[in-house]
Amino acid sequence: MKRNYLMRAGVLAALVLFLAMPIVGQAAEITIFHFNDTHSRVEEGPYDGMGLAKLSAFIKAERSNNENVLVFDAGDTFHGQTIATLVQGESIARIMNGIGVDAMAPGNHDFNYGQARLLELDEETDYPILAANVLKNGAPILTPYTFFDVADLRIAVFGIATPETTYKTHPDNVRGLDFLDPVDAAKELVPQLREQADVVIGIVHLGVDPDSFHTSTRLAKEVPGIDLLIDGHSHTTLEEGLWEGETLIVQAGEYDKNLGKVTLRVQGSTTNLTASIITKEEAEGITPDPAVTAIISEVKESIEAMTSEVIGSTRVTLNGERGDVRAGETNLGNLITDAVLDATGADIVITNGGGIRASIPQGQITVGDVITVLPFGNYIITKEIAGADILAALEHGIDSYPETKGAFPHVAGIEVVFDGTAQPGNRLISVTLDGQPLDPEETYVLATNDFMAAGGDEYTMFTQAPVVGNFDGLDEILIEYIQKTGSVAPQVDGRMKTGSR
Incomplete structure (x- = not known):
């Protein structure tokens, strides 16, 4: 009898101990949409992508069923087509606001109207343009990083612009600016963000071109602690992303031909990332977002007489x-x-x-x-x-x-x-x-x-x-x-x- 009592007591003690332990919650899951190098291709076309209204429709359909969604743009956005250049990017800022972008990094062509105009566009957007490595007189001209609290997670997001901007836009557009080496900037910033956040993401306009020195692959290789790099500049389609060590690099091609999607799951100390793309062909039957379509129509009508x-x-x-x-x-x-x-x-x-x-x-x-x-x-x-x-x-x-x-x-x-x-x-x-x-x-x-x-x-x-x-x-x-x-x-x-x- 004593033996059975002790066994029952042991089971009871184990149950009490189990109930007293912290409960490991279910995995937090976030959906991240991303695109890059749209170059203001706002409408579907034979040489272009699905159009920003269809891209927006995908994003809003997900958001209607899932509150844990973030949308990031890796740059070369405000310049490239008549609809943008005649109004120096103001039209694209309106469209991106309509899509619901959460943050972006500036591409080299986003400086094409001059640095002062880029700062004005930063005011016109409902989201921050992030660049930790673009300085003037020793201080960043744009917000270096920001935080998002999603699904009980703290997400740190920083931005990096390519130093190639100094010769891939008109030199007058970047006069007086210093573009720090992305690796140097990130080595200083990432450890600080790592202490404050569960996940660290970089939105970078660097590319994966092996002929370039400043690449996202080099950044991932030399700076530990970055979970995800959302990339642009090289117009590369990475269908399932590219792993460099512990960092996933994603890029969605060009001209909104694809919409990138990353599923981020965190459980305890484990972060799992899965990348995919939604293609123009997959968007064939989707109904364009009427809100974005209306913005595009309004802008086109206002400039039609000129063009x-x-x-x-x-x-x-x-x-x-x-x-x-x-x-x-x-x-x-x-x-x-x-x-x-x-x-x-x-x-x-x-x-x-x-x-x-x-x-x-x-x-x-x-x-x-x-x-x-x-x-x-x-x-x-x-x-x-x-x-x-x-x-x-x-x-x-x-x-x-x-x-x-x-x-x-x-x-x-x-x-x-x-x-x-x-x-x-x-x-x-x-x-x-x-x-x-x-x-x-x-x-x-x-x-x-x-x-x-x-x-x-x-x-x-x-x-x-x-x-x-x-x-x-x-x-x-x-x-x-x-x-x-x-x-x-x-x-x-x-x-x-x-x-x-």
């Missing part, structure tokens, strides 16, 4: 596709440089393929079409420059061929033959002007856009050459050229072609 003016026509499709203009000659690149040559009377024209942002289909051409192709508001400068610097510039522009590069040169006035298999820096076979080899010792008049003239896209060889003329905006020059010509049909004529020695 709908027909200026001429094209008998062929004008090719401005990203993968083509950043890796070779296209008929649209030739049309643009021919227009600049006509307007300036320069010896040589060079413009960067990364500045050409869209194609124009066969048929009528409107002002809006041209602004969509050339959205950056660049103007044309002529400089007196040595032939040796022209040759160095061309070598720089073709050094990644056949890989795409925003600096790839589109030219007029010269014919360039290069060996794309040769060692970078030694690829030029011939450069001729009026049938004669370009003389490294001779001085030529070069026309280029003000972005490149100031050293943008790392065309540093242009910066010291004296300015001899200032001209209209590149979009205005192209509009006037098309108006004067009436109907255009430019061809790829071999002014940038490959060969062998």
Whole structure:
């Protein structure tokens, strides 16, 4: 009897002890939607994504059944299309507010209207634009980080902008700003956030391009304690994310072709992350969010009078596709440089393929079409420059061929033959002007856009050459050229072609 009593007493004591222990709760689960590099592609299109109204519909459908939802944007948002550039991003801020974005990091193109305008857009958005590594006089110009309390969890979110912004927007836009190395900034910040939060997330515009130094993979590798990096800049689609150590990196491609989704579950000290994407094809049957559709319609109506003016026509499709203009000659690149040559009377024209942002289909051409192709508001400068610097510039522009590069040169006035298999820096076979080899010792008049003239896209060889003329905006020059010509049909004529020695 005593034995049975002791057994029962032992069971009772164990039960009391169990009931007295802290109860381990169910896992906290959060859904995180993310997108990047939309470049103001607000509407569905053959070369674009699902459109922001469908993207918003997915998010709001989830939020209607789940209060534990966060939405993050990894940058290059406010600039790129007519609907954005004519009002310097104000339209996109309204749309993002309508979607319900919770935070974003600035992309390099979000500085395209200048740093002062970015700060104004930060005031116009209902959410913070986060950047811990962008300083002026030693202090951040934007909010470095913020916190969200979701599902009984404290979520710390910080932002990082790419230091490549210093040459991937016009230098005047970032004058006086210091872009700290993302690793250095995060090493100082993340341990502090880790002490205050259950989960640490970075919204970063860095990319995973192995040719870049400042990447999200490097950040994850060198800074422990980051659970999730929501990335942009390299336009990469990571369908299930990319693990670098204990950090998950996600990126949703470009132009709202995908909506990224991360499921975050925390139970005790264990954090589990699962990444996926919702594709444009999956969005085919979804009804667009009427609230966002209404904002887009209202904005389009307000600018339609400015953009709908027909200026001429094209008998062929004008090719401005990203993968083509950043890796070779296209008929649209030739049309643009021919227009600049006509307007300036320069010896040589060079413009960067990364500045050409869209194609124009066969048929009528409107002002809006041209602004969509050339959205950056660049103007044309002529400089007196040595032939040796022209040759160095061309070598720089073709050094990644056949890989795409925003600096790839589109030219007029010269014919360039290069060996794309040769060692970078030694690829030029011939450069001729009026049938004669370009003389490294001779001085030529070069026309280029003000972005490149100031050293943008790392065309540093242009910066010291004296300015001899200032001209209209590149979009205005192209509009006037098309108006004067009436109907255009430019061809790829071999002014940038490959060969062998």
